[in-house]
Amino acid sequence: MTRQVYDLCGANDVRFSPYCWRTRMALAHKQLDAEFLAWHFTEQEKLKFSGSRTVPVLVDGDEVISDSWRIANYLETTYTEGPSLFGGERGAELTRFTHAWADAILVPAVARCVIGDILERIELKDQAYFRASREERFGLSLEQMTERRPVYVQALDTALLPLRVCLRRQSWVAGEAPAYADYSIFGVFQWARVISPEDLLTTEDPVFEWREKMLDQFDGLGRRFAAAS
Amino acid sequence: MTRQVYDLCGANDVRFSPYCWRTRMALAHKQLDAEFLAWHFTEQEKLKFSGSRTVPVLVDGDEVISDSWRIANYLETTYTEGPSLFGGERGAELTRFTHAWADAILVPAVARCVIGDILERIELKDQAYFRASREERFGLSLEQMTERRPVYVQALDTALLPLRVCLRRQSWVAGEAPAYADYSIFGVFQWARVISPEDLLTTEDPVFEWREKMLDQFDGLGRRFAAAS
Incomplete structure (x- = not known):
């Protein structure tokens, strides 16, 4: 199943959330693919499944994680074989x-x-x-x-x-x-x-x-x- | 030979430099003793040996190190057996x-x-x-x-x-x-x-x-x- 990220989207498909960009860079750093789904400010119902009202939301198999910091920590601890996002234990x-x-x-x-x-x-x-x-x-x-x-x-x-x-x-x-x-x-x-x-x-x-x-x-x-x- | 730190001093022996306090805490963290020598703003001649015009200056045997950040890095790399000041390689x-x-x-x-x-x-x-x-x-x-x-x-x-x-x-x-x-x-x-x-x-x-x-x-x-x- 493809990994998915709900990604804030403006007119002309502009992807402009600072928080979603953190997640995009973190996934690239970990060498992980994901599909970035366009999400608009007023599409609250599309996020209901996640319990979050804001993006990014990462769906990775059965895991649903919101908040860019929590997503980064999830990627770091789940994909330990990829390059470290934080560098060292602490x-x-x-x-x-x-x-x-x-x-x-x-x-x-x-x-x-x-x-x-x-x-x-x-x-x-x-x-x-x-x-x-x-x-x-x-x-x-x-x-x-x-x-x-x-x-x-x-x-x-x-x-x-x-x-x-x-x-x-x-x-x-x-x-x-x-x-x-x-x-x-x-x-x-x-x-x-x-x-x-x-x-x-x-x-x-x-x-x-x-x-x-x-x-x-x-x-x-x-x-x-x-x-x- | 006792380790020495040139330490900014005011009236009534008040030790008030933010930079010297970093060095004092770093030495304590590393479980290292030092003598803190009172130094006043106008005592430039006393620092001449160090090449620095500001405190802290650490004298550790033959080593003379100034600048709180450089001192912390010196302590970290010199006294590797003590608790780490930075936690991990990076x-x-x-x-x-x-x-x-x-x-x-x-x-x-x-x-x-x-x-x-x-x-x-x-x-x-x-x-x-x-x-x-x-x-x-x-x-x-x-x-x-x-x-x-x-x-x-x-x-x-x-x-x-x-x-x-x-x-x-x-x-x-x-x-x-x-x-x-x-x-x-x-x-x-x-x-x-x-x-x-x-x-x-x-x-x-x-x-x-x-x-x-x-x-x-x-x-x-x-x-x-x-x-x-």
């Missing part, structure tokens, strides 16, 4: 803080920069849900946030400082080779790349170079998904 | 991002909150250097920063979010047991604790509970140094 625990930073700091910082672009690139049926949920989350209208974009881009630049410092000292967040610490962060940049024509990084930033290398991983898996224009 | 690389966050985000966020208190707790001979260097770094007078403290305390609270998320999910930053990822962050809180009467954490914060547990480590090593009053 690797998952040591990756936790980096993952928490990506979720708590990077996701909202990037969201503020690209949120207006998302609205334009999701299907009409999903737009009302998206607008209402995001305007509630951020306490501003999408149009107000788009107006403030220069301020948000500057704030993102500041927030990226620890990543920049880390990548000045080693090639990958995980060290000598990319691993889940990298995918956890890369998912957020790939989300921005496929959904927004705004480039959030300048070419002299070590984070830019690292993102380019991430796009080259697994025979250019990330790059095969077009950047928004 | 542990140091996986700890790098957490360490970079502590340096790039946490240190300046805490500094803004406690900077006025530091001036009052260092020796007279060091005050002119401290004022000039810090006012240049932050672009504000120490008095202006003290006035803005409520804003800085709020900003620190926000900056702590990834640490809070991490500690809601596992007991220590490094996972099931404390390791260098914890010491790297703890050093910054211990600095604040010994130099400022302001408590920066509320008791319901998971970071507060974690700091209490850190103070208990190694028979209460951190707690043996009095909190500022």
Whole structure:
């Protein structure tokens, strides 16, 4: 039975969830195939079987796992013969803080920069849900946030400082080779790349170079998904 | 020959460098003794032998190592029989991002909150250097920063979010047991604790509970140094 991932989908089949991108990269790292099923914000009924209201959801034989972090840990402990996602026994625990930073700091910082672009690139049926949920989350209208974009881009630049410092000292967040610490962060940049024509990084930033290398991983898996224009 | 650490010292022998605290905890973790030599901001000539202008500097037989991160890696690779500071082969690389966050985000966020208190707790001979260097770094007078403290305390609270998320999910930053990822962050809180009467954490914060547990480590090593009053 083919492994399946429920994958957030916008208009024109754009696959733009930062969380689903983590799972896509983790599966590629483990050299595991999967079918990525297009799922839209308003298709709650299609996820009911999983007990989760959000994607990614991985269906692997009889196993149903949701949440990108839990999926990564499932893959790590189930497919022990593949390359390690965390590197070493305590690797998952040591990756936790980096993952928490990506979720708590990077996701909202990037969201503020690209949120207006998302609205334009999701299907009409999903737009009302998206607008209402995001305007509630951020306490501003999408149009107000788009107006403030220069301020948000500057704030993102500041927030990226620890990543920049880390990548000045080693090639990958995980060290000598990319691993889940990298995918956890890369998912957020790939989300921005496929959904927004705004480039959030300048070419002299070590984070830019690292993102380019991430796009080259697994025979250019990330790059095969077009950047928004 | 006794191992020695050059350790930043204020008035009344207060030992308040976040970086020196990392080294103190790392040595205790490795079960290694050391003599901590009081060093003051204006005693540059005493460090000349090391090639470093800042502490900690570790002298271990013929080895002279400066910079808290380099010292931790030196201890890890030199004293392989003691408990690991990083946990596993790739542990140091996986700890790098957490360490970079502590340096790039946490240190300046805490500094803004406690900077006025530091001036009052260092020796007279060091005050002119401290004022000039810090006012240049932050672009504000120490008095202006003290006035803005409520804003800085709020900003620190926000900056702590990834640490809070991490500690809601596992007991220590490094996972099931404390390791260098914890010491790297703890050093910054211990600095604040010994130099400022302001408590920066509320008791319901998971970071507060974690700091209490850190103070208990190694028979209460951190707690043996009095909190500022």
